[in-house]
Amino acid sequence: MHLLEPRPRPSRLMRWTAPLIAIVATLLAGSLLFWSLDKSPLASFQVFFIEPLTSRYGWSELLVKACPLILIAQGLAIGFKARIYNIGAEGQLIAGALAGGGVAIYMEGSDSAWVLPAMVLAGAIGGALWGALPAWLRTHFNAQETLTTLMLSYIAGFMLSYMVSGPWRDPEGMNFPQSIMFSDNALFPLLFEGLRVNSSVFMTAFAVLAFWLFNARSFMHFQLEVGGHAPAASRYAGFSSKQTVWFSLVMSGMTAGLAGVGEVAGPVGQLNLNISPGYGFAAIIVAYLGRLHALGIVLAGFLMALIYLGGEAAQVSLQMPFAITGIFQGMLLFFLLGSDVFIDNRLRRSA
Amino acid sequence: MLDILIPILAGALAAATPLIFAGLGELVAERTGVINLGVEGMMLVGAVASFAAAAESGYGAAAGLPAGALAGAATAMIFAFFALSLAANQAACGLALTIFGVGLSAFIGQHYVSYSLPGLKPIAIPFLSDIPLVGPVLFQQDAVVYLALLTFAAVAWTLSKTRLGLLLKAVGESPEAAHAIGYPVIAIRYGAVAFGGALAGVAGAYLSTVYTPLWVQNMSAGRGWIAVALVVFATWKPARLLLGAYLFGAVTILQFHAQGLGIMVPIQFLAALPYIATIVVLVVISRDRRVLQNNLPASLGKPFLPWPS
Numbered sequence: 100m101h102l103l104e105p106r107p108r109p110s111r112l113m114r115w116t117a118p119l120i121a122i123v124a125t126l127l128a129g130s131l132l133f134w135s136l137d138k139s140p141l142a143s144f145q146v147f148f149i150e151p152l153t154s155r156y157g158w159s160e161l162l163v164k165a166c167p168l169i170l171i172a173q174g175l176a177i178g179f180k181a182r183i184y185n186i187g188a189e190g191q192l193i194a195g196a197l198a199g200g201g202v203a204i205y206m207e208g209s210d211s212a213w214v215l216p217a218m219v220l221a222g223a224i225g226g227a228l229w230g231a232l233p234a235w236l237r238t239h240f241n242a243q244e245t246l247t248t249l250m251l252s253y254i255a256g257f258m259l260s261y262m263v264s265g266p267w268r269d270p271e272g273m274n275f276p277q278s279i280m281f282s283d284n285a286l287f288p289l290l291f292e293g294l295r296v297n298s299s300v301f302m303t304a305f306a307v308l309a310f311w312l313f314n315a316r317s318f319m320h321f322q323l324e325v326g327g328h329a330p331a332a333s334r335y336a337g338f339s340s341k342q343t344v345w346f347s348l349v350m351s352g353m354t355a356g357l358a359g360v361g362e363v364a365g366p367v368g369q370l371n372l373n374i375s376p377g378y379g380f381a382a383i384i385v386a387y388l389g390r391l392h393a394l395g396i397v398l399a400g401f402l403m404a405l406i407y408l409g410g411e412a413a414q415v416s417l418q419m420p421f422a423i424t425g426i427f428q429g430m431l432l433f434f435l436l437g438s439d440v441f442i443d444n445r446l447r448r449s450a
Numbered sequence: 451m452l453d454i455l456i457p458i459l460a461g462a463l464a465a466a467t468p469l470i471f472a473g474l475g476e477l478v479a480e481r482t483g484v485i486n487l488g489v490e491g492m493m494l495v496g497a498v499a500s501f502a503a504a505a506e507s508g509y510g511a512a513a514g515l516p517a518g519a520l521a522g523a524a525t526a527m528i529f530a531f532f533a534l535s536l537a538a539n540q541a542a543c544g545l546a547l548t549i550f551g552v553g554l555s556a557f558i559g560q561h562y563v564s565y566s567l568p569g570l571k572p573i574a575i576p577f578l579s580d581i582p583l584v585g586p587v588l589f590q591q592d593a594v595v596y597l598a599l600l601t602f603a604a605v606a607w608t609l610s611k612t613r614l615g616l617l618l619k620a621v622g623e624s625p626e627a628a629h630a631i632g633y634p635v636i637a638i639r640y641g642a643v644a645f646g647g648a649l650a651g652v653a654g655a656y657l658s659t660v661y662t663p664l665w666v667q668n669m670s671a672g673r674g675w676i677a678v679a680l681v682v683f684a685t686w687k688p689a690r691l692l693l694g695a696y697l698f699g700a701v702t703i704l705q706f707h708a709q710g711l712g713i714m715v716p717i718q719f720l721a722a723l724p725y726i727a728t729i730v731v732l733v734v735i736s737r738d739r740r741v742l743q744n745n746l747p748a749s750l751g752k753p754f755l756p757w758p759s
Contacts, residue, residue, distance in 0.1 A: 425553020432546035
């Protein structure tokens with residue numbers, strides 16, 4: 100049973116190679132899965148991971164999916180460093196989408212250039228508020244944020260369902276639970292003719308830069324890391340753990356809210372029940388796979404986006420359900436956690 | 451009034467049943483110091499496996515329940531390997547298990563989306579079921595509702611009255627001490643996690659073969675997470691878990707009777723009530739730090755590896 104022994108000091112090499120090992124292990128396990136379904140693993144990987152990247156359209160779709168994932172993961176990484184486990188980014192995304200989408204619906208018919216900026220602002224506030232709620236519950240009532248953020252995700256889902264089948268339902272939408280399609284000034288402008296990638300990529304790019312600077316330069320970031328690694332030292336130094344909780348949850352709520360606006364004012368173009376294919380959960384994996392580092396998260400975000408694209412491609416050309424994306428995501432997180440063990444430990448040499 | 455009260459109370463018992471199974475399983479795992487946040491995933495894998503077994507074998511829930519238990523326990527072993535043998539972060543491993551289980555169950559379940567099963571007929575216990583109010587509520591349920599009560603009694607008795615229960619609790623309170631006197635801590639935790647997985651699988655099986663006998667993607671709808679919250683609410687005591695589960699059963703069932711009771715609120719608000727209630731009970735129980743700290747298994751969530759010193 101005792102497979103491991105501690106290393107004299109943590110391995111820097113393993114810290115950065117663990118994600119690669121996890122990816123290779125996921126591909127191997129994926130081959131087994133395809134093979135057990137009587138599909139050639141090589142041909143399946145060709146469909147899953149290569150073909151999506153052989154066209155301009157594919158690269159545009161990759162960006163469309165990577166942007167929300169990267170944006171959310173940047174915010175989550177802040178909390179994860181301080182061991183604040185916000186696993187309800189999906190709900191904060193929905194809250195942001197509702198707030199931003201609400202602005203678009205109430206300003207329908209206006210030709211103001213301020214509609215989109217107002218939506219972005221509303222989305223950031225909506226997401227931040229949905230993150231502030233578990234922060235309040237944690238700091239005032241000691242309620243664990245893991246469970247409260249997750250419960251709030253379900254509640255946000257019901258709010259969305261209520262709004263699009265009630266007050267905000269499109270009167271000409273044949274009773275489908277969806278809002279009106281947003282007009283052009285409520286949408287991020289497209290970057291290229293015929294492709295879905297839009298100017299919300301600059302929002303994500305700005306966030307990456309901001310979080311990179313924050314991580315490298317700010318005292319707040321230092322407090323977060325100390326709080327996560329050595330809570331006792333952090334208290335002794337007089338750093339406020341309440342402040343850390345508030346900051347982590349509000350920031351991660353805000354980035355998720357912005358991602359929500361990016362979806363409804365982007366590829367989705369309205370409020371409906373399918374505004375996110377689980378980006379809020381996948382972003383947790385992205386944050387860890389990217390080593391909670393602003394630039395690492397960018398790479399991990401692209402990989403996760405490729406898994407989403409591959410899932411869609413497999414649906415079309417291999418007649419596999421899209422759920423295979425979830426299987427790959429779960430395996431990736433498992434293998435990453437397993438590889439991470441070898442940062443501080445190694446296999447026992449002698450029995 | 452009685453003709454509306456009886457279906458609500460009887461329905462609450464049925465709605466509580468998956469929470470009792472999943473919650474008891476998680477409670478036992480947590481008493482040995484392992485927090486497994488993968489309950490939702492194990493429940494879904496159990497649900498789809500039992501639905502497949504019930505549909506393919508033709509034996510219905512009788513084949514479905516054991517299949518669900520096996521599938522839940524098998525899924526739990528993935529978690530156990532990473533969280534116990536490799537001592538990886540338990541919370542994150544549980545989350546991975548949920549993501550994996552949601553995907554895997556949807557993947558397998560695609561074949562079964564248009565099937566439906568006969569379900570289970572309620573068993574009316576002779577004489578007792580004729581008692582007014584109490585009879586139809588308590589003694590005209592399907593067999594699995596009674597099985598949940600038996601499981602509760604077995605778990606409560608084992609934990610409080612047997613050597614095995616003492617051992618499980620000792621491993622949770624002080625794995626170092628249990629290891630030092632020669633008990634195989636990791637193996638005992640494996641067992642507890644497998645038991646938790648099996649019960650989560652049975653909870654899922656109840657949903658897909660008895661409660662609503664059909665397969666719907668994500669059909670557990672957060673019940674696995676509510677079960678995890680119930681264990682905290684119960685302060686790791688089986689009797690309080692049972693109470694909490696019935697409370698949640700009542701809240702869940704209320705939405706189907708709201709119109710009959712003349713409550714005119716949007717259906718989404720009623721559907722959100724169990725999740726709102728979860729937050730409320732977490733707040734109520736967590737407010738007093740001492741209550742949690744006095745009952746919390748001391749090694750909960752902390753990995754254990756018997757290092758050679």
